[in-house]
Amino acid sequence: MADGIVARVDERMREAALGVYEYFALAWRALRFSFSRPFYWRDLLVQMDRLGAGSIPIVLITGVFSGAVLALQSSIELSAYGATSFLGSLVGDSMVQEIGPVLTGLGIAGRAGSGIAAEIGSMRITEQIDALQTFGTDPIRKLVTPRLLACLIMVPAATIIMDVIGIVGGLMIATSSGMPADQFLRSMWSTFAYGGFLFGYFPKDFVPGIVKPIAFGGVIAITGSYYGLAAAGGAESVGAATTRTVVVASVLIFALDYFLAQLLMVLFGPQAAM
Amino acid sequence: MKDTGQYLEGIRTELGHAQAAERRNGGPPGATPRPLIELQHVYLAFDQPVLVDLSMAVYEGETLLVLGESGQGKSTILKLILRLLAPDAGTVSIFGHEITHLSFEEVLEFRRKIGMVFQNAALFDSLTVFDNVAYPLRENTDLSEREIARVVREKLEFVDLDPERDMAKLPAELSGGMRKRVGVARAIATDPEVILYDEPTAGLDPLAVQTITDLIKKLQREKGVTSVLVTHDLRAGFRVASRVNLLREGHIVFRGTPEEMVASNDPYVRAFLNAS
Numbered sequence A: 001m002a003d004g005i006v007a008r009v010d011e012r013m014r015e016a017a018l019g020v021y022e023y024f025a026l027a028w029r030a031l032r033f034s035f036s037r038p039f040y041w042r043d044l045l046v047q048m049d050r051l052g053a054g055s056i057p058i059v060l061i062t063g064v065f066s067g068a069v070l071a072l073q074s075s076i077e078l079s080a081y082g083a084t085s086f087l088g089s090l091v092g093d094s095m096v097q098e099i100g101p102v103l104t105g106l107g108i109a110g111r112a113g114s115g116i117a118a119e120i121g122s123m124r125i126t127e128q129i130d131a132l133q134t135f136g137t138d139p140i141r142k143l144v145t146p147r148l149l150a151c152l153i154m155v156p157a158a159t160i161i162m163d164v165i166g167i168v169g170g171l172m173i174a175t176s177s178g179m180p181a182d183q184f185l186r187s188m189w190s191t192f193a194y195g196g197f198l199f200g201y202f203p204k205d206f207v208p209g210i211v212k213p214i215a216f217g218g219v220i221a222i223t224g225s226y227y228g229l230a231a232a233g234g235a236e237s238v239g240a241a242t243t244r245t246v247v248v249a250s251v252l253i254f255a256l257d258y259f260l261a262q263l264l265m266v267l268f269g270p271q272a273a274m
Numbered sequence B: 001m002k003d004t005g006q007y008l009e010g011i012r013t014e015l016g017h018a019q020a021a022e023r024r025n026g027g028p029p030g031a032t033p034r035p036l037i038e039l040q041h042v043y044l045a046f047d048q049p050v051l052v053d054l055s056m057a058v059y060e061g062e063t064l065l066v067l068g069e070s071g072q073g074k075s076t077i078l079k080l081i082l083r084l085l086a087p088d089a090g091t092v093s094i095f096g097h098e099i100t101h102l103s104f105e106e107v108l109e110f111r112r113k114i115g116m117v118f119q120n121a122a123l124f125d126s127l128t129v130f131d132n133v134a135y136p137l138r139e140n141t142d143l144s145e146r147e148i149a150r151v152v153r154e155k156l157e158f159v160d161l162d163p164e165r166d167m168a169k170l171p172a173e174l175s176g177g178m179r180k181r182v183g184v185a186r187a188i189a190t191d192p193e194v195i196l197y198d199e200p201t202a203g204l205d206p207l208a209v210q211t212i213t214d215l216i217k218k219l220q221r222e223k224g225v226t227s228v229l230v231t232h233d234l235r236a237g238f239r240v241a242s243r244v245n246l247l248r249e250g251h252i253v254f255r256g257t258p259e260e261m262v263a264s265n266d267p268y269v270r271a272f273l274n275a276s
């Protein structure tokens, strides 16, 4: 009895370890294929187009509301200390370093990550992936690499849009409560400037805002592809793959967010990773 | 269970087709002893053992029918031949080359001469009919787009599809029978010497079954291809087969011509025939 449980736990652990190994092996191969021929350019462009078009509405709506609520909550807190003049700096830094990357990552994980799992999963169970292989096409090269690169490019791009929209949302709240727009923007810019610059003109505060979404993009593409490729059996296995992708990608995004913040703080000083 | 007399009559009709097929194929395999494909003492297990000491050979010019109930490992055999799977033990050879220990990429060179028609056609659902049939040409040949267009038209016409009408359609817009025919057109795009069919008639209405079996016969007749058909649909299989292997519990329990199979006294063979 006890022996059975131990054996079963053991088995679980081995499977989990194997799963993690396969996850990284998939990521490594997909990345390596971006630098060798044949490269499926058309697939990359199609994926970028889809990812962009699919994510813009989510990014716009989430961005404006989260910027607005951030400004609303912070202005109450700040006014208690007579520090409302820091509103712009607070909204700007939080948006660029934290909220923009995480919310964009989560939104795209839900929208595009699940889509990647569904698409690859249904190709798997309808033997389209076997068919690709019989024609000599490596499915990782053809399916995973373009999705990975598309996410590595488009998630940061969407994050920048989210940042701008969020700051605009915050600015709207600020001006509607009587703060002049230029005071808000000046406060924001002074924080960025205070953080220092890389290469003379790139604010260090923007580093996590770019590094994080690149990492999140990788997580979304690889998680979706991993569960899609692992689908086996009927249509319900595709459904399970999409759900798992959203859950696992979201958890990984939160975890990575923390660890990257730590890492960047060590590399660039506390200013760069509030 | 069916009335035995009625069932036997049905089988005899199919046998007429089978004998005709055999004559077209240039006689029984004894005349051409070179196996194009050979599996020897193959073992393969997933969660459970699937293939257990399986040996079989496919000879040049023949149409081998592999019969077996669902879940017995018929699709698995085709995937071994395509090197989509590797056996746990035993050897798989195609065109005289043992592929068991080669990587999928190393096998490609030999494998190009094998076409596969998947169970539900496995068409790429994001590509049009034209792009589906063009896919193997674009991946594996240096043909220009103009030449590719010519070959695609030719193959679509061969499977009785109207290129003008159907070429721009997506797989989702086609009926099951049409999808299967596009699958055949894609499999023959690069003029393979061997074609593997996985349940080519499953899920089709009787008319579409007829169309597909006619197509398989036409490929034997006009292109001289060697074919392997795996199916549980004995009737459709007998229309085209020159030889039958019956798969049960991981290995071949009967080998022979369709006539020999019908004449067999083996209890499992009889049970299988009766159930069909």
Ligand SMILES: Nc1ncnc2c1ncn2[C@@H]1O[C@H](COP(=O)(O)OP(=O)(O)O)[C@@H](O)[C@H]1O
Pocket: A232, B046, B047, B050, B068, B069, B070, B071, B072, B073, B074, B075, B076, B077
């Ligand atoms: N990739 C796989 N993973 C686990 N089990 C599999 C896999 N492919 C096939 N099987 C199992 O192997 C057995 C034979 O499958 P298959 O070759 O598809 O049978 P058939 O084509 O004769 O219906 C089935 O029991 C099936 O569940």
Ligand SMILES: [Mg+2]
Pocket: B074, B075, B076, B119, B198, B199
């Ligand atoms: Mg099958």
